[in-house]
Amino acid sequence: MHLRDAEIFSVQKIGAYVQFTIVAPEIAERFEPGHFVAVAVGGPDTAMILRRALAISDATPGAEFAGTVSFVVAEHGPGTRWLVSQPAGARLDVVGPLGRPFPLPSRPVPAVLVGGGYGTAPLVPLARGLLASGTPLEVIVGAASADRLFGELMVRRTVGTVTVTTDDGSAGQPGLVTDALPDAIARTGAQVVYACGPMAMLRAVSQVARDHAIVAQVAVEESMACGVGVCMTCVLPVRGDDGRSRFVRSCVDGPVFDGGRVRWDDVGRLPADLVGADAMGGGG
Amino acid sequence: MTVEMTTRLGSLTLPNPVLTASGCAAAGRELSQFFDVNELGAVVTKSIQLRARSGRATPRMAETPSGMLNSIGLQGPGIDAFLREDLPWLARHGARAVVSIAGSSTDEFVSLTRRLYGNRAVSMIEVNISCPNVEKRGEVFACDPSAAARVIGAVRRSADPRTPVFAKLTPDVTDITVIARACADAGADGLSLINTLLGLEIDVDRMAPVLGGVTGGLSGPAIRPVALRCVWQVHQALPHVPILGMGGIRSGLDALRFLLAGATAVSVGTAVFGDPAAPIRVLHELTDALEERGFASVREAIGRAHPQRAMVGT
Numbered sequence: 226m227h228l229r230d231a232e233i234f235s236v237q238k239i240g241a242y243v244q245f246t247i248v249a250p251e252i253a254e255r256f257e258p259g260h261f262v263a264v265a266v267g268g269p270d271t272a273m274i275l276r277r278a279l280a281i282s283d284a285t286p287g288a289e290f291a292g293t294v295s296f297v298v299a300e301h302g303p304g305t306r307w308l309v310s311q312p313a314g315a316r317l318d319v320v321g322p323l324g325r326p327f328p329l330p331s332r333p334v335p336a337v338l339v340g341g342g343y344g345t346a347p348l349v350p351l352a353r354g355l356l357a358s359g360t361p362l363e364v365i366v367g368a369a370s371a372d373r374l375f376g377e378l379m380v381r382r383t384v385g386t387v388t389v390t391t392d393d394g395s396a397g398q399p400g401l402v403t404d405a406l407p408d409a410i411a412r413t414g415a416q417v418v419y420a421c422g423p424m425a426m427l428r429a430v431s432q433v434a435r436d437h438a439i440v441a442q443v444a445v446e447e448s449m450a451c452g453v454g455v456c457m458t459c460v461l462p463v464r465g466d467d468g469r470s471r472f473v474r475s476c477v478d479g480p481v482f483d484g485g486r487v488r489w490d491d492v493g494r495l496p497a498d499l500v501g502a503d504a505m506g507g508g509g
Numbered sequence: 510m511t512v513e514m515t516t517r518l519g520s521l522t523l524p525n526p527v528l529t530a531s532g533c534a535a536a537g538r539e540l541s542q543f544f545d546v547n548e549l550g551a552v553v554t555k556s557i558q559l560r561a562r563s564g565r566a567t568p569r570m571a572e573t574p575s576g577m578l579n580s581i582g583l584q585g586p587g588i589d590a591f592l593r594e595d596l597p598w599l600a601r602h603g604a605r606a607v608v609s610i611a612g613s614s615t616d617e618f619v620s621l622t623r624r625l626y627g628n629r630a631v632s633m634i635e636v637n638i639s640c641p642n643v644e645k646r647g648e649v650f651a652c653d654p655s656a657a658a659r660v661i662g663a664v665r666r667s668a669d670p671r672t673p674v675f676a677k678l679t680p681d682v683t684d685i686t687v688i689a690r691a692c693a694d695a696g697a698d699g700l701s702l703i704n705t706l707l708g709l710e711i712d713v714d715r716m717a718p719v720l721g722g723v724t725g726g727l728s729g730p731a732i733r734p735v736a737l738r739c740v741w742q743v744h745q746a747l748p749h750v751p752i753l754g755m756g757g758i759r760s761g762l763d764a765l766r767f768l769l770a771g772a773t774a775v776s777v778g779t780a781v782f783g784d785p786a787a788p789i790r791v792l793h794e795l796t797d798a799l800e801e802r803g804f805a806s807v808r809e810a811i812g813r814a815h816p817q818r819a820m821v822g823t
Contacts, residue, residue: 228543228786265783272575274729274759274783304572320785450570450577451782454539457581458570472563472584477539493721494566501563505582506643 231319233311234293241372242343243309244282245317246295252321253292256284258351259444259481262296262321263452266304273304278449278476280421281322282346282376294321297346297375323452324480327351327419327442333360334416337409339402339430340366341422345376347444348421352383363388363409367402367426371395403429410437417442420484424492431484441484447475462488462499471500512799513806516550516774518751519673519698521633523550523605523774526807527764527792530755530778531556531609531635531677532581534788536595537602540781544789547603550774554595556611556637559620561587566721571710576729576757577779578708580722583611583640588624600630609677611637614644615663622667634672635753636664636697639679639704651679651704654691665696675753677701678739680732685739686746699751701776702743703736728779733757737770744771744812759787761794768795768807769814 231247238244252262263276283295300309311317327347336355340348345366355362367390368374374396380387388405389397398405403426409415410433420430421444434441447459454477463473464486473479488496495502514525528551534540537552546552564584571578585591591608599606608631612618618636625631638650638657650656661676668674676692678685680703689700705726710719718724736756744752754772758764759780767775780787804810 228784272730273572274575274779275572275577276783318784448568448570450572450579451785453542453785455533455535455785456570456579456782457535457564457584458567458579460564460567460569460584492567495563495721499563501561501584501587504558504560504562505565 228320231317233313233315233317236311236313239297240374241299242375243298243300244295245298246283246293247317247319248291249294249319249321250287250292252281252294252319253284253286255322256281256294256350257322257326258347258354259324259326260322261324261452261480262294262319263323263449264296264308265318266307268307273307275450276320276452277304277308278323278452280347280444280480281350283350297343299343320452324476325478327444327481329354329358330417333358335361335413336417336419337406337413337415338362338364339406339418339420339422339426340364340376341402341426342368342373343375344420344422344426344444344446345380346421348419349376349379349383351419352380356384361413363413363415365390365402365405365409367391369393401429402426403433406430406433407437410439415439420444427484428489431487431489435485442481443484443487444480445475445482446480449476452476462491462496464488469500470496470498512796512804513808514796516807518633518675518753518774520671521673525550525792526768526774527788527795528607528753528774528776529553529781529788530776531637533778533781536591537599537604538595540785540788541602543785545602546599549604549788549792551605551607551632552599553607553635553776554591554609555585556583556609557588557591557621558583558585558611559588559617561585561590568719568721571719571725573708573710573727574731576727576731577782578710578720578725578727579705580720580725582722588621592624592628596628596630605632606630607633607635609635609637611640613640613642615660618660619663619667622664625672626667626669631672633675634664634668635675635677635701636661637677637704639677649679651677651688652682654688657688658691658695661692661697662695673698675699675701677704679704680735680739681707686742689743689747689750693747693750697750699753699773700743701753701755702739702772703732703756706732706735728757730757730759733763737766740767740770740772741815745815748812758791759784761791761796761798764791764795765798765810768810769812771812771815773811
């Protein structure tokens with residue numbers, strides 16, 4: 226894991242999003258799809274004291290030039306507003322690579338990749354890696370509207386085809402990614418679905434995978450304070466190997482989870498059967 | 510000239526005065542990816558309890574101007590797992606461990622203290638009395654001088670005599686020196702000042718509190734002046750009681766401010782969330798800041814901002 230002052234190599238506007246490529250050779254060398262970076266925002270004397278966690282959308286380890294990594298930013302508050310205003314040549318304070326990447330099967334099995342909004346970002350390098358290992362795959366990308374889509378062209382270039390859905394029908398098929406998912410699973414004979422996007426989408430994708438008795442590996446986007454496992458703010462209720470559920474950290478135990486293990490109905494709640502829930506009576 | 514950085518917390522001598530803060534460093538392991546935890550004065554653990562605790566429902570965090578609110582609810586695996594895994598890890602890595610303990614009754618605090626008795630990996634006990642007291646309808650121990658004194662007295666009596674016991678106080682009281690004095694009189698070897706301040710944030714889109722737990726603890730640079738004021742007042746009232754100062758420290762100069770106000774050591778807490786290497790950076794910056802000001806030792810800086818009469822306890 227590395228902390229570094231990284232130069233912004235390029236800034237690219239993609240629909241409603243901004244993709245940054247930064248010079249960070251140590252991060253690029255260790256990158257696996259699903260990893261994220263935590264970026265400080267607001268400059269040295271800022272009142273915004275927490276980093277922003279952003280999925281890595283691409284990594285180019287150095288050869289002739291220094292290695293770079295890319296990430297995608299959606300502006301939705303003062304921190305990301307500051308970030309998207311940073312020009313090429315400016316420097317960012319970045320920690321990474323963080324988190325547990327997408328687990329890959331020991332031998333290639335057919336897969337469907339599902340991205341919602343800029344959640345497609347980490348799936349682009351995943352698709353590239355899976356294709357290189359000989360995995361047959363299809364990709365579905367969706368968003369509320371055409372301008373919120375991300376990665377359609379990159380996926381098309383990498384995989385050859387892509388299924389696009391939008392809630393309002395402004396691009397691709399009208400509807401949700403999960404409307405297109407069962408057919409894609411049937412066509413490919415997929416044994417695993419990889420997904421990244423909003424919680425509601427991940428929950429729905431996990432349900433479809435379950436209905437087809439296949440695995441869903443989903444990358445969540447939870448609000449994080451530290452990104453390195455010390456603050457305990459980014460927890461989700463997840464069933465463990467022992468069958469018991471615990472609040473686990475999205476930053477170090479995730480962001481990729483087995484969708485069948487996440488207790489989606491209980492996100493944002495404290496289920497009574499969670500380990501240690503019985504000790505919460507006294508508050509504290 | 511090199512500055513003598515050692516400092517004392519009661520009977521405990523530390524190689525330097527910069528520690529982590531409880532709840533901001535887990536049990537040191539995660540931060541060891543960024544620096545050697547044995548280079549710090551000590552690692553202060555997350556508050557340990559008797560049993561596993563799930564913590565509260567999410568959302569547990571809200572960023573606020575120069576700070577953050579948290580409502581974790583002391584999630585942790587309980588003391589058995591702590592003694593089996595975390596404490597031996599700290600010892601193996603040469604880190605001095607200040608074990609924070611939390612309970613909802615005096616008996617729970619005593620049971621925890623007994624479990625730590627004689628364990629050489631425990632350098633000090635920090636008693637987190639900013640917890641609701643189930644025996645007193647949930648009133649926070651640290652808001653009531655008699656409840657605070659009862660817990661601290663009981664912990665001091667049941668702890669290994671070689672292990673210093675510090676009481677960690679909340680600033681959410683009318684006069685913190687009253688609670689400080691009650692704890693010192695009950696046998697506390699020192700005081701940790703301050704815990705978070707109770708706060709609230711509202712989401713204007715949902716028109717509801719942001720945090721699952723409704724209210725949360727405010728930390729970060731926003732609370733630094735409150736923390737410094739508490740350290741100042743307590744040092745003035747009880748000049749011989751060692752103080753572990755904390756609240757919004759993110760630079761060496763911030764740490765120096767706490768020493769000058771009367772702290773004998775400092776904890777770096779929320780700054781870790783923005784900069785995982787913050788404790789070691791603060792240590793280096795503090796060393797430089799002391800040297801630049803001509804201090805030969807940390808000791809010379811402690812309480813220096815007080816007028817001389819305050820030093821003799823008037």
